């Protein structure tokens with residue numbers, strides 16, 4: 001793909017894949033054209049089904065495919081309430097981190113060795129589910145196990161089912177049984193909570209303001225009547241969990257490893273966090289003020305990201321791009337995210353280097369003009385971590401706040417480094433890029449924390 005990018009920059013090119021060819025778009029013009037193409041021409045849903053192979057009806061449920069309302073919830077109450085979730089996020093971190101970084105396992109110099117991915121996913125899972133279902137359920141290890149394993153089960157099921165012809169797929173999916181088994185495993189923990197909540201809801205249109213502000217309440221406000229039961233509401237929780245858990249944990253792991261590797265950034269980042277929290281407390285405003293931390297995470301994501309491609313769509317009709325490239329209906333199309341992220345034209349001659357303050361230096365200039373072009377959540381044809389356009393990640397405000405708060409908390413409480421001689425590496429398969437799952441980091445409680 002690197003060769004194709006260099007040769008055809010500004011145009012489209014094709015790469016062979018197991019299931020056929022994929023058209024790769026380069027340059028802001030074509031990426032913006034893909035972003036602006038209507039859904040009946042370039043379909044996100046078809047790509048999810050046929051390319052990302054989530055096979056939603058067999059893994060998440062027909063109703064999730066028909067009405068992906070978790071997207072509405074993420075765009076609406078979840079994002080609007082981030083400020084009010086902050087005390088819960090901090091409260092949860094204060095409980096989770098000492099458990100995940102156990103002091104009794106420290107060596108003679110005080111360093112505690114933990115698996116980077118496992119620590120990230122356990123932390124992210126607790127924070128997300130503190131928001132989705134509240135405490136104490138968000139701390140129940142069996143419930144969290146079902147939630148953290150769910151992505152794996154979706155992928156295994158979808159891969160096996162996709163090997164069979166269309167008419168056999170429902171039978172194979174039923175034999176594997178993931179969808180209902182995983183839902184029932186969640187119901188085991190949520191039944192009581194959901195039944196209590198159902199009693200509180202007085203009628204179909206009752207928005208029951210007394211109920212806690214969490215994903216169960218939000219789903220109950222918008223699902224059709226037939227889904228107002230523990231089974232279907234649990235399935236909706238799984239769908240919210242599916243889009244948020246691995247994306248956020250893998251991204252957190254990439255940055256955790258960068259933070260442990262680039263120790264020279266820790267003190268300036270810590271000073272920034274200390275000053276913001278001293279003045280504004282543990283609030284969304286304090287975290288927003290941490291522009292260097294924002295920049296460090298964005299730089300880490302620019303260089304690692306979750307995949308080599310982004311914005312994957314399936315063409316529903318024949319289409320000719322403005323550079324003259326013709327794609328017949330049924331073609332898979334993606335933007336060349338990784339190579340765009342490494343292009344010196346957009347990121348300068350040092351585009352391949354890690355510069356943790358690359359974006360905050362630019363942001364300083366922005367402050368004067370009142371813009372925020374360079375923040376982690378800003379999307380552009382040159383920064384495609386969150387996708388771009390209509391289907392871009394609506395959870396990015398929450399994801400960015402969660403990641404920034406985790407690192408702010410770690411920086412204030414710990415020193416962090418890599419084990420002697422270890423160099424972080426990225427594992428690529430297909431268009432995915434994941435951190436080394438066996439990578440460890442060392443944390444040591446700060447004396448003056």
Ligand code: HEM
Pocket residue numbers: 044070071074078240243244245247248249251306310311312384385386387388389390391392393394395396398399400
């Ligand atoms: C660092 C963490 C995350 C990354 C890197 C990420 C990335 C993405 C990407 C690349 C897309 C597809 C965009 C496209 O195809 O154009 C997406 C979609 C989506 N993400 Fe995220 N995501 C993250 C966290 C989250 C979280 C925490 C939530 C929810 C709480 C979430 C909810 C969603 C939803 C609902 C969509 C579908 C949007 C739509 O179709 O309108 N994501 N995300």
